[in-house]
Structure formats: structure tokens, C-alpha cells
Amino acid sequence: MASELTVLPLEDCLDALIDYRGKTPRKTNHGIPLITAKVVKSGRIETPDEFIAEEDYASWMTRGLPKIGDVVLTTEAPLGEVAQIKFLPVALAQRIVTLRGKPGLLDNCYLLYLLQSQEMQEKLVGRSSGTTVIGIKQSELRKIELALPPISEQRAIAHILGTLDDKIELNRKQNETLEAMARALFKAWFVDFEPVRAKMEGRWQRGQSLPGLPAHLYDLFPDRLVESELGEIPEGWSMRPLGDFADLQGGKQLEKNRIVPNGEIPVFGGAGVMGYTETYNADGFVIAVGRVGAYCGQFFSHRGKAWINNNASLIRQKKEDFGEWLFLSLRHADIDAIKKGAAQPFVSNSDLSKLPLVWPGEKVVESFSLFIVPLLREQEDANRESKFLAQLRDTLLPKLISGELRVHDAERFLKERGL
Numbered sequence: 001m002a003s004e005l006t007v008l009p010l011e012d013c014l015d016a017l018i019d020y021r022g023k024t025p026r027k028t029n030h031g032i033p034l035i036t037a038k039v040v041k042s043g044r045i046e047t048p049d050e051f052i053a054e055e056d057y058a059s060w061m062t063r064g065l066p067k068i069g070d071v072v073l074t075t076e077a078p079l080g081e082v083a084q085i086k087f088l089p090v091a092l093a094q095r096i097v098t099l100r101g102k103p104g105l106l107d108n109c110y111l112l113y114l115l116q117s118q119e120m121q122e123k124l125v126g127r128s129s130g131t132t133v134i135g136i137k138q139s140e141l142r143k144i145e146l147a148l149p150p151i152s153e154q155r156a157i158a159h160i161l162g163t164l165d166d167k168i169e170l171n172r173k174q175n176e177t178l179e180a181m182a183r184a185l186f187k188a189w190f191v192d193f194e195p196v197r198a199k200m201e202g203r204w205q206r207g208q209s210l211p212g213l214p215a216h217l218y219d220l221f222p223d224r225l226v227e228s229e230l231g232e233i234p235e236g237w238s239m240r241p242l243g244d245f246a247d248l249q250g251g252k253q254l255e256k257n258r259i260v261p262n263g264e265i266p267v268f269g270g271a272g273v274m275g276y277t278e279t280y281n282a283d284g285f286v287i288a289v290g291r292v293g294a295y296c297g298q299f300f301s302h303r304g305k306a307w308i309n310n311n312a313s314l315i316r317q318k319k320e321d322f323g324e325w326l327f328l329s330l331r332h333a334d335i336d337a338i339k340k341g342a343a344q345p346f347v348s349n350s351d352l353s354k355l356p357l358v359w360p361g362e363k364v365v366e367s368f369s370l371f372i373v374p375l376l377r378e379q380e381d382a383n384r385e386s387k388f389l390a391q392l393r394d395t396l397l398p399k400l401i402s403g404e405l406r407v408h409d410a411e412r413f414l415k416e417r418g419l
Contacts, residue, residue: 004149005403010099011142013106018064018098019138021075025052025060025091032057033087037074037095040081043116043165045072052091064098066090069108071099073115076135080124082115084108097138104151109158114146117401149403156407157400160414164393167419171382178375185371186328188212190358195221196234220364230334230356237360242333243353245326246315250349251288251308252281266302270311271295280305285323287315287330289352296345297335301327303380313349324372325365329357389419 011017025034033048040046052060066072066085074081076095085098092098101108114120127140148154188194195213198204200223209215225232228239242248251268254277259267263276270290282288286306290298291313299315301323308314315330317323338351399405 004153005147006105006149007145007147009142010144010146013102013146013148014099015102016064016070016098016100017138017142018066018070018092018100020063020092020096021094021138023060024094026056027051028053032089032091034091034093035072035085035096036093037077037081040072040074040083040096042081043083043112044169045083045086048090050093057089057091060091066092066098067100069100071101071108071111071115073097073099073141075138075141076130077133079128079134079136080115080121082112084112095135097141106146106148107151107154107158109162110154113158113161113397114401117398119398119401120144120146153407160400160407160410161393161397163414164389164396164419168386168389168393171386175379175382178379182324182372182375183328183331185212186325186368187332189364189368190325190329190360191332193225193232193234196223196225199223200225217367220367230358233358234360237358239356240359241353242315242330242355242357244359245319245322245357246287246317248349248353249308249314249316250291251310251312251314253310254279254307265305265307267307267309268300268302268312269309272298272300274309277307280307282306282308282314282316284320285317285327287317287323287327288312289315289330289347291348292346293344297339297347299327299330303376313352315352321369322365324376325368326357330355333357392419 027034028051031051031053034050034052035045035048036050039048066088068085068088070085072083072085072092074095075097099111101111123144124136124141125134127144128134128136149157195204195217198210198213199221204210204213204218206218207215208218222235222237224235226235230239233239254267258277258279259275260277261275263278265277265280266273267275267277268288270293272290272295283305284303286302286304286308288300288302288306288308289312290296290300292311315326317326333355335347335355338355339345339347340351396405396410400407400410
């Protein structure tokens, strides 16, 4: 395949390079989504949480307008994250450049995968500058050489890798739906007390079923609300501290060189998963909480082995069967009431252990688990499949781009495995 490659600097392969570094837009709470470096992760653009006003769009986007299919590349903090624009309109922030291949020379989808290859990532780092934060200047980016196969080969390679990514994305959306269903059911039962209100208002009679409320659950729920320290709760239910259900154990710092970008065992820090490692200090249905900083009081869950790092704590359950209920209860608890510190908020394990939760009794929690566990099992199956697909994609990527593996061989390989 080497004889079929065309070697050119990046700037000669592009129809457009849009760079808004050096400009800072006026941000608003709603309007045109702003693509920033922090939402470009793992080959996709996560949901933007910053915006610019619609009336500012024309005056801001004077250096060029992005198109569907354009590739965005982070130029620093971090350097080298890549994704493709799937929706419009969007505004482009600093630390992002947008690349568009020349028609007939460089396919945008192929460029997306090419930039994720180890060879291209090393070229980006090789032309970067800086010490604490490394970044790449536009002048240096333009000089990076690409070795391009014929456009038909590019499209075929991008199609193979894109098919795997499409399956991963489908699983991700399915998991979002399953998680929304689980949260909605929890909220109906334990926050809005919908079964109790349905009985109070005569909308649910013995022997009848309601959406999310099968007939056999009727006697589990009381038919009135009473006052508690945190407002109304169902009669017979109680407010109990987290310490009744779990022990809290501070995380232990793991050496940085033992944390890698990908792997089997996640490392939970104050902001959630910060990487992966080969060891663990928690197993089972793991619940962790960030204790310091911007993510103070946020709860994270994982089924299996995990490492809980410093700035986080492990919530070690006393009864594993109630893990899903406990995690969702914590997500709805008033954590702000026990936070301390202004500039650097934090929560202590002793205060967390006193956090009040609404306790409905074991039978109600057991019935809730019967509904929720199948949803979580589906999520776990989808996550396992996505992990396998991602590993397969990452294995095929360098082989296809280098020509070590031909397209027809990769297509046959995937077909044999039903992909």
C-alpha cells in the first residue's frame, strides 16, 4: 500500500481551517451551543453546557462557519482530542480548530480516525510547545504530514471504523434511556410518593394496576402522608441517616504512573472516573462520592472492581442488595446542607454519615430492586459490548491506516463475527 500513498502537509489537504484562538465570546445561559475543548472527548462531542447569544453569532463567527462533518481538534488542555460536528448551528471556542478536507483528496471521516492514530498523536505532541500546558500553534499544525491512500480507500476505512462507532453510540443512547427510566421510577416512588398519592386520591384501588404500579404492590404502600423533619413522607416510613446503611471510607491516593487512559478497573477521584488501573480497593456495587472542590457531593456508581482515590470516599454498603436504591437516594439527598467551605467546598465523612434518607422499609426496597435490576443488567450488557467494540476499533485503526490490514480482510473479519 505504501506506493499508493500521497504524502502532503496538512495545510495542502484542507479546504478550510477555522481557528478562533485569541477571541473570547460573551457567554449566555442559552442560545447557540459553544463547542469548547472540555466537551470534545473520546471521539465525540458531549452535550455543550455553554452558549452564546443568537444575536452575537454573526459578529462572533467571522473567521468561518463550520459544516456538518467538519473535524474539530483540541489544540491544548488537552491536546489532540478529536470529534466530528454532527449538528448545527454551533459556535467554536478557543483551544479548538476546525478542519475540513479537500474534496477528492481528504475524506473528513477518514481524517477523524487518522488524527486519533498513535502516529498522528505523536506528531501533534512532537510539534507542540509549552511546559505546564502543552499546545500546538496553527503554523506548526499546518506542517504535519499526512500519508493519504486513495479517496475510495479512505472512505472504506472510515466506513468500517464508523460502523463500530455507530454501534457504540447506539448503546450509549440506549443506556441513557434505561437510566432515565430508572430515575423516573425512583422519583415516582420515593420522591413524589406517587403510589401513596394515587391511593389518597382514589386513583388506585386494590386489585387494579396503574403505570409502574402493578396490582400486587398495592398493600406495600400506605394511603396517607405525615410530617417529618424534611417535610411530608408516607405514613410508616422514616428518616434514617446514611450511616445506618453504609460505612464511609476515605479514598487512598494512587501513584500517577499507575493511572492510564484505558483499562478494566476505573479510578474514581473527586470528579468521577479519572482513569484506569490494575489494582482495586473496592468491589461489588461500588458507590463513591467526591468530597472536595467543584464536584463535592456528587455520587458515582460502578459494578465490579474499582479504586477510590483521594478526594473521594467509598460508601461501603452494609446490605449489597439495596445498592441501587441507596445510590439513587443519595442522588436525591440534600447534600448542599452539609457542605462546608466557600472557596473550596468539602464534605466530611462524619457529616455524610448523618445525611438523612427516606427509608420505606425492606419490602418496598426489595420490590423496587425487582424493577430496577433488569434495567441495570441491560446497561451492563451494553457497556460490555461497547467496550469490546471500542477495543476492536482501536485494534483495527492503526492496521487499516498503515495498510497492514486491507479493507476487504477487515470487512470479512467483521462479517464473520456478525458486525
